[in-house]
Every structure is written in structure tokens, then in C-alpha cells.
Amino acid sequence: MPNLSIQVFKNPSDHLKWHKQIEYASLRPDISEERRHDWIDALDFLRKELGKGFLKSCGHGHPIKGKVFNKAPWQVEDLINFSNMLRDLRDANCNFKKLVEKLLPVDTCRKEGIPFTEIAHSFRKAGFDVSFPDENEVDKCPDIEIVNPSSKEKVFIEVSYLQERDERKRIKENYDRIVQELMHTPPNFQISGRQLEYVTEDEMPELLNKIKEVKQEVDRLKSFQVLKDNKIEVAIAYPGRELELHEWCEKNGKRDSTFVGLPIEFNETNRLLKNRKIEHEADQLPKERPGLIYIPVNPWHLMITDLDEAAALLGNKMSNYPNLIGIMLYSKIGYEVNEDNFYNNESYLRGQKRLNELTCRDLFFVFNDNFSLDLSVETMKMTCNSFFEF
Numbered sequence: 001m002p003n004l005s006i007q008v009f010k011n012p013s014d015h016l017k018w019h020k021q022i023e024y025a026s027l028r029p030d031i032s033e034e035r036r037h038d039w040i041d042a043l044d045f046l047r048k049e050l051g052k053g054f055l056k057s058c059g060h061g062h063p064i065k066g067k068v069f070n071k072a073p074w075q076v077e078d079l080i081n082f083s084n085m086l087r088d089l090r091d092a093n094c095n096f097k098k099l100v101e102k103l104l105p106v107d108t109c110r111k112e113g114i115p116f117t118e119i120a121h122s123f124r125k126a127g128f129d130v131s132f133p134d135e136n137e138v139d140k141c142p143d144i145e146i147v148n149p150s151s152k153e154k155v156f157i158e159v160s161y162l163q164e165r166d167e168r169k170r171i172k173e174n175y176d177r178i179v180q181e182l183m184h185t186p187p188n189f190q191i192s193g194r195q196l197e198y199v200t201e202d203e204m205p206e207l208l209n210k211i212k213e214v215k216q217e218v219d220r221l222k223s224f225q226v227l228k229d230n231k232i233e234v235a236i237a238y239p240g241r242e243l244e245l246h247e248w249c250e251k252n253g254k255r256d257s258t259f260v261g262l263p264i265e266f267n268e269t270n271r272l273l274k275n276r277k278i279e280h281e282a283d284q285l286p287k288e289r290p291g292l293i294y295i296p297v298n299p300w301h302l303m304i305t306d307l308d309e310a311a312a313l314l315g316n317k318m319s320n321y322p323n324l325i326g327i328m329l330y331s332k333i334g335y336e337v338n339e340d341n342f343y344n345n346e347s348y349l350r351g352q353k354r355l356n357e358l359t360c361r362d363l364f365f366v367f368n369d370n371f372s373l374d375l376s377v378e379t380m381k382m383t384c385n386s387f388f389e390f
């Protein structure tokens with residue numbers, strides 16, 4: 001594949017041209033003709049809807065730009081699926097223009113554009129009509145409105161975003177800088193190890209230089225080397241020296257082929273309660289209409305949280321809002337599941353929805369026992385069915 005990439009993207013700026021991305025997709029030899037057609041169709045659709053200059057103007061780190069640039073088979077599938085969601089919403093008379101406005105800026109796309117797209121599409125698949133109401137300065141304006149076409153019942157949805165904690169963001173950025181030198185800067189080797197302490201801004205240049213020098217030594221001697229100081233402990237193996245790396249991992253209690261960062265607190269339930277996030281979003285919902293709150297969370301949150309305890313805490317908070325059907329916490333994780341898996345008890349729904357061969361949606365929906373508005377059995381059933389489509 002590198003030869004094809006060099007052939008198509010002769011200059012770095014070529015990656016920012018839609019026609020070059022389409023040319024690459026048209027020449028990719030390891031995919032079926034059907035998938036090639038879908039890939040090209042997805043790129044052409046995004047070019048028309050987001051604009052010819054989008055890849056140049058959208059900025060560094062834009063989520064949709066990442067979907068276009070990442071070309072592993074499962075990521076191509078993700079791009080195609082996302083494009084199909086947008087196409088369906090465009091054709092649904094849902095105020096698509098407002099959604100596009102949310103998709104164009106980097107920050108708004110991550111916090112609103114992509115979540116709005118995925119959530120609205122799941123309700124479309126469950127049989128609802130959906131729309132994105134225009135904001136005004138007078139009335140409360142939920143993010144998404146859904147309507148049961150047979151009963152005309154309306155449900156309103158608020159989508160929230162939980163900012164990364166400053167401490168967690170700082171630790172992650174620290175880790176990312178070390179990993180960039182260890183794993184993503186040539187020469188590249190198999191490594192295992194962990195970060196021992198936070199690296200200050202003053203200390204970082206010296207540490208990165210140490211890593212660079214050890215990697216050069218490994219490359220020059222075709223050897224196995226260990227770098228250990230008070231900040232990191234990492235073993236680096238030249239190709240063919242992996243057995244030594246494996247033995248080092250066993251001896252030192254390390255995992256093969258991973259570099260582990262500093263521990264981070266990922267339980268977000270208390271933070272949701274303390275910062276009045278739920279009250280703020282619930283107050284945006286019309287009191288006389290049923291409502292839902294969706295909150296994307298860090299993937300680790302649902303893995304480590306005591307869900308029974310979280311359901312009790314969130315349920316208690318929702319009891320003050322009889323118009324609120326429930327709260328959905330969700331994430332997208334790189335975790336392979338062969339089939340969808342859902343568990344339902346009296347107070348919450350827990351599930352994993354397969355998105356492609358390497359990623360799934362992790363779901364945790366907490367029902368509000370105090371919900372008291374009139375809502376037909378059909379609409380409630382359709383609402384629950386949307387969770388399985390999400």
C-alpha cells in the first residue's frame with residue numbers, strides 16, 4: 001500500500017484534495033468492487049455536503065478529516081457508515097442545514113455534530129421522524145426532536161458533553177508526547193514498558209532525547225535495550241529480538257507490546273452529579289413533553305463503574321424531573337464483539353452494539369422511575385428499540 005500512497009499523494013497537500021482521496025480509493029487493490037464503489041460514493045457525498053475546501057479549512061484534529069485520512073479496512077467501513085447516516089438525515093427533511101453547521105468546526109463537530117448524527121439516525125431506524133430545531137433566544141430549544149409518525153407524539157432530546165478533567169487531560173497529553181517519540185517516530189520497534197512519574201515541561205526534552213538515543217543504539221547494534229530512570233521504564237527490541245522482550249516482560253510483570261501511562265480516574269458519575277450537568281440539561285427540556293438526555297463519556301467510565309450504584313445515584317437525581325424518561329451514557333470503544341449484547345434489569349439497560357470488526361458502542365441507559373407523563377406503549381417501545389439501533 002505505501003507505493004500506492006506515494007503514487008497518488010505526491011505532495012503533502014494532495015491529502016487535502018477530495019479528488020486525490022477518491023483517486024486513492026479507486027486504485028486500492030485489496031478491497032471488493034462493491035466496497036470500492038461505496039467508499040468513492042461516501043467521499044463524493046462528503047465533498048458535496050461539507051464543501052470542496054473542507055479538508056483544507058477544517059483544521060487539525062477534525063474527526064471527519066480523521067475518518068477520511070485513516071484507510072484501514074474497518075476505518076473505511078466507519079467512513080461509509082457515517083456518510084450513509086448523513087445521507088439518510090439529509091433526505092429526511094430534518095433541518096439538515098443546521099446539522100452541517102455543527103459538523104464543520106472541529107470542536108462543535110466532536111461535541112455536537114457527530115453525536116447528533118448518530119443519535120438521530122438511531123431514532124430514524126426505530127421508526128421516528130427526526131429534526132434539529134432552530135435555536136432562538138426566547139424558548140427552550142432541545143437539540144433533537146423526534147416524532148412517532150402514527151401517534152404524533154413528540155419526545156425531545158438533549159445531548160451533553162463532559163469536558164475532560166484538567167488533570168486527566170494533562171496526564172494524557174504528557175503520555176502522548178512520550179508515546180509519539182517511542183512508537184510513532186522512526187526508527188520503529190516493538191516496545192513494552194510504563195510511565196513511572198509525570199514529566200514536567202522542563203524535563204520533557206531530556207527524556208525525549210534519551211528515548212531517541214536508545215532507539216538509535218538499538219537500530220545500530222540490532223539489539224535489545226532497556227531504558228529506565230525515575231520517569232519511565234521501557235524495553236525496546238530490534239526485529240528478531242522479540243523473545244528477549246517477552247522474557248523481560250515476564251520477569252518484570254509487564255505486558256507485551258504496550259506502554260502503560262499513569263493511572264487516571266475515569267469514574268464520572270460523581271462529577272455528573274456535582275457539576276449539575278443533569279439539572280442543566282433537564283432544564284432545557286420542555287416540562288410538558290417527554291425527554292431524554294444523552295451524554296458521551298470516556299470508554300473507561302463504563303468499564304470500571306459500579307453500574308448498580310451509578311443507576312441508583314442517577315435515578316435519584318432524575319426523580320425531580322417527571323418529564324425525563326431516562327439518561328443514556330455511551331462511548332465508542334476499540335473492542336471486538338462478534339454480536340450485539342444487551343442486558344436489561346428493572347432500572348437500567350446495559351449493552352454493546354457492534355459497529356464494525358474492531359469497534360463497538362458501549363451503552364448504559366438508566367430509566368427514570370418517576371417518569372409520569374403520558375406516553376403510548378408503542379412510542380415507549382420504539383424509544384427502547386432505538387437503543388438497540390444506536
